[in-house]
Amino acid sequence: MRLRRTKLYLPGNNPNMLLRGYLFKPDGVILDLEDAVSMSEKDAARILVREVLKQGEFGECEVTVRINGMDTAFWRKDIETVVPCGIDGIRVPKVESPKDMQILDEALSEIEEKAGIPVGKTLIFCLLETALGIWRAYDIATSSPRIAGICPGGEDLRADLKTDRSETGEELVGPRRIVVLAAHAAKVDALDTVYADVTDDEGLKRETQWIKQLGYQGKSVIHPNQIPIIHAVFAPTQKEIEQAKKIVAAAREAAKKGLGAVSVDGRMVDKPVVKRAEYTLQRAGLLEGGE
Amino acid sequence: MKTAQAGTLESMDCLVTASEAEKGRGISITMEGASVARFGEAILKTAKETLREIGVKDIKLSIQDNGATDLVLRARVEAAALRLFGGDRR
Numbered sequence: 195m196r197l198r199r200t201k202l203y204l205p206g207n208n209p210n211m212l213l214r215g216y217l218f219k220p221d222g223v224i225l226d227l228e229d230a231v232s233m234s235e236k237d238a239a240r241i242l243v244r245e246v247l248k249q250g251e252f253g254e255c256e257v258t259v260r261i262n263g264m265d266t267a268f269w270r271k272d273i274e275t276v277v278p279c280g281i282d283g284i285r286v287p288k289v290e291s292p293k294d295m296q297i298l299d300e301a302l303s304e305i306e307e308k309a310g311i312p313v314g315k316t317l318i319f320c321l322l323e324t325a326l327g328i329w330r331a332y333d334i335a336t337s338s339p340r341i342a343g344i345c346p347g348g349e350d351l352r353a354d355l356k357t358d359r360s361e362t363g364e365e366l367v368g369p370r371r372i373v374v375l376a377a378h379a380a381k382v383d384a385l386d387t388v389y390a391d392v393t394d395d396e397g398l399k400r401e402t403q404w405i406k407q408l409g410y411q412g413k414s415v416i417h418p419n420q421i422p423i424i425h426a427v428f429a430p431t432q433k434e435i436e437q438a439k440k441i442v443a444a445a446r447e448a449a450k451k452g453l454g455a456v457s458v459d460g461r462m463v464d465k466p467v468v469k470r471a472e473y474t475l476q477r478a479g480l481l482e483g484g485e
Numbered sequence: 486m487k488t489a490q491a492g493t494l495e496s497m498d499c500l501v502t503a504s505e506a507e508k509g510r511g512i513s514i515t516m517e518g519a520s521v522a523r524f525g526e527a528i529l530k531t532a533k534e535t536l537r538e539i540g541v542k543d544i545k546l547s548i549q550d551n552g553a554t555d556l557v558l559r560a561r562v563e564a565a566a567l568r569l570f571g572g573d574r575r
Binding site: 207208209210213237238241242244245246248249250 | 496567
């Protein structure tokens, strides 16, 4: 299971952020060609992002690029430019249609094949930023095997819902619940939207605790200062760590002995519980990550 | 004379201004910025290499550097040249 607690947005035309973003140790970085780049700079940002992907450093981060929406003239050029660089995935804004994801999947396969990249390697993360996108969340999440996560929108979604930001975030409660349910039903990650007020640490902490409780795996981040706050919320308790250690140790012991069943404290433990325990140790930094 | 720009004067970036040169006049490059004294040669080499890769033979470039790394310089030179001539030469 790949850790996706924090994904830091990096403006696609800003060399300073693009080159240094990973140093803040988010689980992933999102090189942004969409909202962070003005219409007149799309060409320059695409070239800069390509060079950064080819030669830049990203440490342990999962590297994704947010492309321009499929309702724009830019998306195809975006993927043709960034996918051959061997990125982990792309983030697609304003997804509303499973059909679009199939078109994207095919386009990605073509580019991967030409570039000598294993077909299917480039993952897709869908941003559901309209009422229609949220409503079709499950169908979108299951529309291609590349889809690794779905994410509810923030401001765009509020606008489409004909409402605005409230202090409690009430207006996004329903969409967040739909997305998390659809994500788990489709066996993809539920990733939450950004917390826009970068000066309100308490508010960020509260919201992260809430979305974690709902079943989200993480949040997008727009400021490096938000990363440690979110990681702390997702950090398992000592009790959870001890239990997870026991389960993982028992599973390894069983595997060594060639046993199918794992037993901990006299009780049988099945495979999803072992996976969950490994995820707990990963979040505690006690186990290496991986897919 | 037609000109085009790419980049900014922010930290770790550079502003590249490209203008047309007569056919056969080759590449001429002027540079400004604190790093030019130490890295001028390297900046020149990268800019020329980038222009060669995208097939540009005649051009005038002015580079105002504010600590751009090699890859940023490369990206800005390419963007400015493509804006000047239009299209995608890669």
